[in-house]
Amino acid sequence: MSKRPPTSATAEASTEKTQCGVIMPIAAIDGCSAAHWADVLAIIQESLEDTVFQAELVSSSNDTAIIHKTIVKNLYSNEIVVCDVSARNPNVMLELGMRLAFNKPVVVIKDDATPYSFDTSPILHLEYPRDLRFPSVKDFKVKLKQKVIATHEAAKAPGYSFFLAEYTIYESASLPKEEVAPYDMVLKELAEVKKLVTSSKAAESSSETASDQSFEGRFYTFSVPDFESLDKVVSFCSGQNVLVLVDRLPSPNGPGEVRVKLTKDVPLVRIYAGVQKILRRKDGKGD
Structure with missing residues (x-):
């Protein structure tokens, strides 16, 4: 065997x-x-x-x-x-x-x-x-x-x-950061305001002849740092007879966001100037 x-x-x-x-x-x-x-x-x-x-x-x-x-x-x-x-x-x-x-x-x-x-x-x-x-x-x-x-x-x-x-460890994507001098940031913000004003005036002047270029029905988004500012912005916009939508409430993780629905009767510059005035007062910067 x-x-x-x-x-x-x-x-x-x-x-x-x-x-x-x-x-x-x-x-x-x-x-x-x-x-x-x-x-x-x-x-x-x-x-x-x-x-x-x-x-x-x-x-x-x-x-x-x-x-x-x-x-x-x-x-x-x-x-x-x-x-x-x-x-x-x-x-x-x-x-x-x-x-x-x-x-x-x-x-x-x-x-x-x-x-x-x-x-x-x-x-x-x-x-x-x-x-x-x-x-x-x-x-x-x-x-x-x-x-x-x-x-x-x-x-x-x-x-x-x-x-x-x-087990997998996930890392959240980071947002790009840009460092600028204080005066550069001010100039950049002023340029954005100028662009908005110019766009608003152009939209108002052409609203009767070119409805496709009008701001009517469009939304503009504002960031608000806290509930007090949120309440004032909503009250102001409501007083201008425009629709206001709250997209996100303020929290420790970031500011809140509100959207304003524009009409041809209420120019963007009026809404923008009013909201910025509220936010500047909140920051203690005055008018």
Whole structure:
């Protein structure tokens, strides 16, 4: 009877092992003793015995380096990591957060007595019984082995992103800014006023002979800084027998806007001059 050739995973297992980091509680917590967590670590290691992976705590090291340095180094460099979030151990959650920030592949597991955490709940969790019942643990070991192999293979794909790709940061578009000297700005505003006056006079003079050039039915928009100015502008325009529409109320995020519907009987320059007079008084500039 011919011997079945080993799979790629078991073949490599006989030579060089790939480090699989393990993040998990190791001291007593949530009613579970240190011996309990040692049993869980043994189950993880047994799950990967006939694979290319060697499961070791991320705090494990052959040298005498500072333990925190060893943990961070392994969290970054281990090709695959298994994280047990059972009992919501603070150190475990911190190390899991670092692994996710590195955008490295991780398989998350937990016992059936631990509820899901909000921030990590979108990640698939493999579950095992806290009492470590043999039949359930046996099934868990098979699933864990399959998940570790599949996640490790998926991470080899170009552009792979385990966690961060699910979140996009949007930046709002910025408006262009132009810096001008104060006198340049005044001259620019005066030129705009002159243009409006000229346009208004031209529209009035031609309203009877060229209705398509008339301002009748058109809207002109004014910006108002606060509710007091808004009320005065609306009252003034209403007194001129023109339609006023409030498009936006003033707020801490920006000024309000009102639209005035012009007629051939009320020239634009009259409305513009009246509104500007209200706004100048509000700014304390007088007439």
